[in-house]
Amino acid sequence: xxxxxxxxxxxxxxxxxxxxxxxxxxxxxxxxxxxxxxxxxxxxxxxxxxxxxxxxxxxxxxxxxxxxxxxxxxxxxxxxxxxxxxxxxxxxxxxxxxxxxxxxxxxxxxxx
Amino acid sequence: xxxxxxxxxxxxxxxxxxxxxxxxxxxxxxxxxxxxxxxxxxxxxxxxxxxxxxxxxxxxxxxxxxxxxxxxxxxxxxxxxxxxxxxxxxxxxxxxxxxxxxxxxxxxxxxxxxx
Numbered sequence: 001x002x003x004x005x006x007x008x009x010x011x012x013x014x015x016x017x018x019x020x021x022x023x024x025x026x027x028x029x030x031x032x033x034x035x036x037x038x039x040x041x042x043x044x045x046x047x048x049x050x051x052x053x054x055x056x057x058x059x060x061x062x063x064x065x066x067x068x069x070x071x072x073x074x075x076x077x078x079x080x081x082x083x084x085x086x087x088x089x090x091x092x093x094x095x096x097x098x099x100x101x102x103x104x105x106x107x108x109x110x111x112x
Numbered sequence: 113x114x115x116x117x118x119x120x121x122x123x124x125x126x127x128x129x130x131x132x133x134x135x136x137x138x139x140x141x142x143x144x145x146x147x148x149x150x151x152x153x154x155x156x157x158x159x160x161x162x163x164x165x166x167x168x169x170x171x172x173x174x175x176x177x178x179x180x181x182x183x184x185x186x187x188x189x190x191x192x193x194x195x196x197x198x199x200x201x202x203x204x205x206x207x208x209x210x211x212x213x214x215x216x217x218x219x220x221x222x223x224x225x226x227x
Contacts, residue, residue, distance in 0.1 A: 043221055
């Protein structure tokens, strides 16, 4: 059973608009959550993370929101740019030392 | 040069053959990982190593073995490849941290096709 879920396999957004990527998890012991971006023919690259003691973390155009009671997090990209077109993986860990569990990914297309 | 280098980048082999995927890193990280990516399943952990003498099974270790030859080298072997091991394989590294998220640095991937 997947512990980290991304129920939208794909998302299409107009350039300049907001992109919202969603992620749900089942294990309440997770205490760090991360987002990775992956372009074709490249490895995933780290984008942004959030600790379970926070409900928001912002880095430029990227903001991650965490709702612990709902076991849900989301990545907001504002404004969306064509270069943001990629697969986005949500990931979670139990401690800062533990292995990282990934979701299935959401493919984002930003249309010029 | 890339921080995490995987070889080969592409490999086609036949059922029953032994295959080794190699990974080397220049980041000086203690921890190394092997993941495989399949459509709709995301990245699943095969094996991980927190130092040269430490090897741990991940979610899907059956049919795979690993060797941590040095701090910078971590290889993945398929002793007898089968078609459902056709996938994109990623090596990753991370540093030991006192606190904070365990941020992985990935290689570019090795695409393996088993016929």
